[in-house]
Every structure is written in C-alpha cells, then in structure tokens.
Amino acid sequence: MRGSRLTLTDVAERTGISKSTLSRLESGQRRASLELLLPLAKIYQVTLDNLVNAPASGDPRINLRPVRHDGATLLPLTRRPGGIQAFKIVLEAGGSDTPDLRTHEGYEWLYVLNGRLRLMLGSHDLVLHPGEAAEFDTRTPHWFGTRDGEGAEFLSLFGQQGEQVHFRARPKTPRRQDTAG
Structure with missing residues (x-):
C-alpha cells in the first residue's frame, strides 16, 4: 500500500482512522478488524483478500463458488x-x-x-x-x-451505489456513405 503515495495523514483523513492506529496496524502492534479494513480497502481500491494477503483462491471465472x-x-x-x-x-x-x-x-x-x-x-x-x-x-x-x-x-x-448499466445501441459517430459523383 506504500506504493500508493498516500501519507499516513492522507489515509487517516480519508478513513477517519487515527494516525496512531494506522501506524500500529502497519507495524503489526494492532490486530486488524473488519471495521478498520473496510475503509482501507475502499481507499486503496482493493479487495479485503488483497489487503490481508489472503491465499489465492483461483480465477473466479474458473473456480466459481455458488x-x-x-x-x-x-x-x-x-x-x-x-x-x-x-x-x-x-x-x-x-x-x-x-x-x-x-x-x-x-x-x-x-x-x-x-x-x-x-x-x-x-x-x-x-x-x-x-x-x-x-x-x-x-x-x-x-x-x-x-x-x-x-x-x-x-x-x-x-x-450498490446506484451505478446504472449503459449500452451503446449504435456507433458513436455516424458512418458516412461514399457517393459516386
């Protein structure tokens, strides 16, 4: 997560988690709870599995779990x-x-x-x-x-946030028809 170029202050402001708690989480002195992990996953735009280095479960398109x-x-x-x-x-x-x-x-x-x-x-x-x-x-x-x-x-x-599905029904730009003349 260090590669994201966010400072501890940036992360604290965006998540509402104190800098001291974030520092203890990072050093392993504080156990991660779901309450702390969810906002962190959101700002880093990663899954919880990625955030906690969970073992890979395979490609979900191949190993689907109904x-x-x-x-x-x-x-x-x-x-x-x-x-x-x-x-x-x-x-x-x-x-x-x-x-x-x-x-x-x-x-x-x-x-x-x-x-x-x-x-x-x-x-x-x-x-x-x-x-x-x-x-x-x-x-x-x-x-x-x-x-x-x-x-x-x-x-x-x-x-969940109200995103709608958009389909393009026709090409973005109309096609020109060549006319011999």
Whole structure:
C-alpha cells in the first residue's frame, strides 16, 4: 500500500482512522478488524483478500463458488470491490412464489436466460421471458421469483451505489456513405 503515495495523514483523513492506529496496524502492534479494513480497502481500491494477503483462491471465472439460499443459487461472476457486480441466478422449479417485496440502495439490471421470471416492481407484476430484460432502482419495492413453479435462470448486474448499466445501441459517430459523383 506504500506504493500508493498516500501519507499516513492522507489515509487517516480519508478513513477517519487515527494516525496512531494506522501506524500500529502497519507495524503489526494492532490486530486488524473488519471495521478498520473496510475503509482501507475502499481507499486503496482493493479487495479485503488483497489487503490481508489472503491465499489465492483461483480465477473466479474458473473456480466459481455458488451460494444457495431459499431455492436459489447465486453465482458471482465478478470479484472486485465496489462498482457493478455481475451474478448468474438460478431459481429452482417449485421454489417460493410468494412475493416478499424488499428495498435497498442500488440499481439492478436483469436478463432472462431460461424459463420465465416473475418480477414484482412496486405495483407492477411482470413476467419476463428468455431474451427480455428489466432495469430498476432497487429503492422501489421489488421481488423476483419463478412463474407457475417452473425454474428460471437469469443474469443480474447490480450497482450498490446506484451505478446504472449503459449500452451503446449504435456507433458513436455516424458512418458516412461514399457517393459516386
């Protein structure tokens, strides 16, 4: 982290951690807690694993670790701090189809790969089919699940700080057509 050219004073001001605590952390006289590591990882723009020199777990695109919860399998496709995160989500057939609308900070984009995805967004009850997408502010009450007890598979791009996904629909500059004349 010394290569970042930030002084102890700079780091203290940006994180709210005292210079003496930072100095003790650096020298190993103070044990690192999550409360101290999170702001440090943020200003240095590194993962917690990198900050504490955790052993490499392999390329996440090759060694993906799915998380299973309530009939859903969430497969993280990105592994970096902050910014837009990508996930592949598989909802099992027969999973819960009882809506439990939630809100949280962020912005989400969904793209259905297989099956039919039921998306409740505020007062709207939508069904998305393969090839269809939806994007929304996650402060709007929302829930997604299966349709008619069938399974569904979709991609999710999520920005916790409200980052939106932008797609370029056409070339930046119009192409000129040569005319013979």
